[in-house]
Amino acid sequence: MGSRLLRPRTRAQPTQPTAPGHNFGMEFVWALWLGLALAPGSAAGHPQPCGVLARLGGSVRLGALLPRAPTARARARAALARAALAPPLPHNLSLELVVAAPTARDPASLALGLCQALAAPGVAAVLAFPEAWPELLQLHFLATATETPVLSVLRREARAPLGAPSHFHLQLDWASPLETLLEVLASVLQAHAWEDVGLVLCRVRDPGGLVALWTDRAGQAPKLVLDLSRPDTGDARLQARLAPLGATAPVPLAVLLGCDAAQALRVLRDAPPGSRWLLGTPLAADTLPTEGLPPGLLALGEVARPPLEAAIHDAVELVARALGSAAQVHPERALLPASVNCHDLQPAGPESSGRLLAQFLAATSFQGRTGPVWVTGSSQVHVSRSFRVWSLRQDPRGAPAWATVGSWRDGRLELEPGGALRPPPPAGAQSRPKLRVVTLVEHPFVFARESDEEGQCPAGQLCLDAGTTDSAALDALFTALANGSLPRALRKCCYGYCIDLLERLAQDTPFDFELYIVGDGKYGALRDGRWTGLVGDLLAGRAHMAVTSFSINSARSQVVDFSSPFFSTSLGIMVRTRDTASRIGAFMWPLHWSMWLGVFAALHLTALFLTLYEWRSPYGLTPRGRNRGTVFSYSSALNLCYAILFGRTVSSKTPKCPTGRLLMNLWAIFCLLVLSSYTANLAAVMVGDKTFEELSGIHDPKLHHPSQGFRFGTVWESSAEAYIKKSFPEMYAHMRPHSAPTTPHGVAMLTSDPPKLNAFIMDKSLLDYEVSIDADCKLLTVGKPFAIEGYGIGLPQNSPLTSNLSEFISRYKSSGFIDLLHDRWYKTVPCGKRAIAATQTLQMGIYHFSGLFVLLCLGLGSALLSSLGEHVFYRLVLPRIRRGNRLQYWLHTSQRIHRALNTEPPEGQEEPESRGPEEQQQDTPVAERGWTRVRRTMVRERRVRFLLEPSAASAAPEAETSPTEGPAWPCSNGRPPAARPSGALPPGELEELEQSIAGARERLRLALVRRGELLAQLGDSACDRPPRLLQAHLGGARAGVTPQKPRQGLDATWAPSRRVPMPVTERPRPAPGNGTCTWGRGVEKALRMTEHQLGQREKSEEA
Template sequence: PVCRQSPFHFHMDRQSSLETLVDVLVSVLEANDWQETNLVFCHPWDVSGFLSLWAHRSQLFLHTVLDLGYLDEPGATRYLQQHRERFRALSSPVLVLGCDLQRTRLVFRVAEELGPLPQDFHWMLGSPLSAGACGEATRPPLELFIQDTVELVSRAIASAAHVHPDLALLQTTMNCNEKHQAGGESSGLFLSRFLANTSFHGRTGPVRVENTALVRPEQQFRVWSLRRDSRGDPTWVTVGTWRHGKLELEEGAWQSQRQRQSPGEGAVGARARLRVVTLVEHPFVFTREADEDGSCPAGQLCLDPGTNDSAVLDALFEELGAGNGSVPREYRKCCYGYCIDLLEKLAEDMSFDFELYIVGDGKYGAWKNGRWTGLVGDLLSGTAHMAVTSFSINSARSKVIDFTSPFFSTSLGILVRTKDTASPIGAFMWPLHWTMWVGIFVALHMTALFLTLYEWKSPYGMTPHGRNRMKIFSYSSALNLCYAILFGRTVSSKTPKCCTGRFLMNLWAIFCLLVLSSYTANLAAVMVGDKTFEELSGIHDPKLHHPSQGFRFGTVWESSAEEYIKKSFPEMHEYMRRYSVPTTPAGVTMLKTEPPKLNAFIMDKSLLDYEVSIDSDCKLLTVGKPFAIEGYGIGLPQNSPLTSNISEFISRYKSSGFIDLLHDKWYKMVPCGKRVFAVTE
């Protein structure tokens, strides 16, 4: 019998379609303003069909087409030698598609024999590529595709059952070839309509049906560029991503043809320009006034307009680029520091320029009144492409923006101020308990009494009845002697003459020696161990959770420290928010005022350690155990293609020691009072 083909052939295609590959290649070429290209085929494709598809989906002109697909290696070598003159005239990119390693080397060798190619020349390689530069993102395993297909069918049946349960859940045999029944549509065709219109986000990504029959998972591609890293070694760098039918090139990662114009065609060496927002936080970002002519001999020129209005910033930077001096002088600042050095290094290695401004509200960013403020708000609104400062990575911010890998690791800490050490007039009594003092003086007077009695009862004593005694040993004489021995002072005193009195006097002297030794040791311990600062064990200290009246502590508004305390200790945050301050220097100032307006200040430990190191009065110190380990990263808009590239470069900087050099330059800690902080101009 003859089987008729099903009018509804339903299947899933895991492979990238030829149309998709053409769209990816054309998107890359058009994004770089290339108007023509050249093709080299190494795979036995239907070249005429490919060229027809190219002409249908692209307006780019194909200058040269070389087909090596049906030739062996010797034949391909001869073919390339015969057409070598075509390489001499190449001035546009060459697409090398479907070539294995040997064929690719063959093409490169023939091109190399012709001498140096034009500076604007580019090679574009399709699959297969090396392990370090794979074009299509790794496909999920087959099991996940099968699960998505089953889920597609189940979702379609569930949707159909809501509309027409009798047709969707019919228990008899059905197929898509059933003819229309008198009562209406057949169950097979009814279900096929729902299958063709079902889409969802599955385990392999977005799943949809094309042309009523083809299940097509989402295709994702990455675009790499072969560059040289900071050590001069070749490395693959991500320059773009193709997904959802759209190419997203990283800003500054790949210069377009318009930006590579010759001197006669436009600006020389024009590069992508990014707008970077920062926040002043020592030692990561410092500012100072610009010179009289508005320039910065050291550091980077940055604007501080006090606004995040994109239109205002566009106008200011446009005037700044025109060089007409119309930007108000008070807006011009010179920014320098740890993060500015890092930004300059990234701009050099990634070939982009940047324009820098200070965030208008002076805040890191938090969700407030239905919107994000500070650095986060500028990134979300598109005002800035990048945020570079001591920008803490936390979960709330990571949900709305992207962060690079951290370039600096830190934690939260507590800063306190040492107290004035002037002791009260009665401080000399601190080493001994009051009962000890009472006991000593009672013993002194009792000893003096017995010395007097012994002396008067003795026939040899200094009394009127003694033998030839011209002096009299009275009770006052005994007190004078006992006090002199106790305080270790030599004074004019009478000593007892009887043996019993002399023995008792020596016992009193030994007792005083022991008491004075103990007193001296305790006095040194008490004076050194005197509490000269607020003793806080850490964030769990009872003084913070149950503050007494008059104990004040705070942090910086809308910082990661406030976010952490608000989330982890709501009651503590409710108490401390009345004492919080807009900036770190403001909190330090409140600690150092007379009298202090804060007893403790909670903030990033890296910032607090720096403030301690430059405190010339040595009044500040950090106490307690560090908590809430975090890192500083560069902030970018969500799904920014720059994120992976910058993270790669930061990892290289860590490996090469560049990050350590920055730390030594800007952040080397030395004992308090001995640090001379000098900015390297």
């Protein structure tokens, strides 16, 4: 055993520089205060703690006797250390803990540990954690003997009283103290009007003291006390000891105290039937069994118990606050207590430090972490407690279940509505009264369905559908219902909001009831001097109570009484939506017009940048990048962007440069996201919108001045009709012919095809329910609510039940039972089939797509206009551009316009119509010379027309003419050369061309001769005939090759005409199966075409 000092570390205050003037002022104030303190007259004032503080050393000591268990010891030590960090002590004093931890819990070890804690100088009080009743008793005696305040934090369940209280020993019950439990039990007994009770005790050390405490708390002694503390030899012995609690027992209720869950279950199972039981020991809700227990059993359970750390913190704060208060009066006695020597106890005087601190402890109160904290007269430290009272009842399926019937907190018991259990009536007393209740079917407050085959109701209440307002006939029907002779057709099962409320009222008030449906099906109105409906049945005495959606108004309140309203509502207007066909442009509604403009603006900008990137890139699909037969122009970019946007799978040119491809992919991502959003909303938009009658409320002009064909109504003899009749007579006159007998009839008139009503006025609570169960989602309420009203229970005037029912309804509202009823009957899915309809296939007709058909027709018309514009451009605009010297280069914009501008016929001749290859081959031998040959030459040279302008060194145009033809060849950029005078040829040009042709012919002949020799060495066969034939033709011809003008780029070589390829290097391949050699189709075709063209050239030269 050892003692230990725990001094919490205080935070050092940082020093701040002060001004010289400030230092001087502070020194003056200190000097003045010191002079006043040393003056002779100062001794007669308030006690000054200066000398006490100097002797204290800045801290006050508090002893602590920790528990023995390691876990509990560590937990208590940590809680004490945190609680001592900021105690409410004056003069910035800190709290120093002197901890003692005895290794054993015997009386000698416990006393030695306490004495060691008190031996330290300046220990003002001790905080102990007893673990058993003997330790608590020993601490009680030691505190009284040493006159040192000891505060015991109890962690066990209900302890026995210690006899006479001591001001030096305070107890803080972290568990449920016995005094508090007895106070809770007394409150429960008083609320349930139980007077004669018996006590059954288990493991109680002092039964006499417990009975005395019970008598003090309950106000009267128990009628019977059974002590079961002695061990039982068997179940038979226990049953014999519990026999006085049978059906003939003098007490109607037995309270079981001091028993754990297992003992309580054993006692309750062996107890004879006939009496009610109350478990006095708190049990957890999850440990409460349900099987084998008597119905109506009451049990207690503590809820929201504060943690042990919070109780320790409040105990330390209680001592610190008491020390602070005592130091203000007697600082030396409070802050410098004398050391206690347990071996030489001297009787302390009346002004000892312990007595002073005990007086201030008893007078200290504050708001702690466990709630309000103060010390009671029995030396108990009050801690806020909260208990629940449970009762074993039957659930709707008939199984036993625990239900909360009340809650207790800080001396106040609040019972739930229906939680009170009345004692059984004495012998000869009257049974529960039986009332006749009238109702009216109005969903969701009252439903009615057919009974089962036996005429019973498995769920709900059996109600009589009398269909009559005759009192004698109604009595006869109820008599037949009682003896079982009532026809099954008149038996109905009623259930709903009001039926649940009626059942709860019948259970709590209490009373029995028989239910029937009003004969005329009306709420009640004054007709010909007499009341009809529910009001008429109450006035005629046919019913004692009317329970349904019964509106409280001034006219009804003059003849019948109403309970306090259990449901608040107002009047509302319900209309029907009408499906309208989608408009022509409905397919464009998923996107706003600004979004459409943005999409197409982005499309054209993207196409523009694609063209720019492609033409500025060295790898683009342009003549500058690569000499291709196709060019990526702006029109190609537009075609590509439109194809990506609308998902067309057509052939289109794609950019070749990396930048253009990246931009194209980004445009594809943009189109994907836009089209996804468009298609997600397209189906809902194409169906069309819903329109309805827009009414702002009861003051809408459509209701006060209805147009032809506008009809609205309400329910006959309802509160809505009475309100409109009284407030708006003209509107009532127009509405009366269109009203309905019941709310379902009015809704049916509104939803019929064609609709018989355009608007229906009724209680908003009823309309909201009809809207929520509408499967087609065609109903909705519009306008502002008006005429606030409430539903109440109707009773005859001066009925004794009015005040009682109103009181219970108020309790139901405060406890939340009314809210539970509302959630049960109103929380349905609006438009019940909406979720199912969303998953079904949407069938759309041709009127949904009328806009698309119109768009297609407009597209056809636009195509015709485009064709007309194309002809106008070709016939009128294109010749005008040709005649000018500007706007001749259109390759970056449109390849076809560029070709049309740069391949024109000679002057005075028109461009012939294009013909197929077969027609051109047939017409070639007999075709006229002139423009036809020029056009054929232009077709052959069309692949090189896309070259850029030649460099400055070779920019001088060269004329290419035939010896017999006069038209000029276009230049490399597609422009025609400058006009020259007819017949003015450069001198020597023809001779140079003939020499070049002769040299080329000689080189070709030598190459073919060498090739023939090589083939002859490999073997002469039929396969060698094509080369020799070609050689012979080329060698024997006088003019077989047409020279071409030198060109820029990759094709700047002399070669035969591109239209007649000559694959002279193609090697023969053996024919399959016969070992002979055959030439490819390309070689044979080339040979034939070569023979033909050479012949044509010979004829031309001869001519």
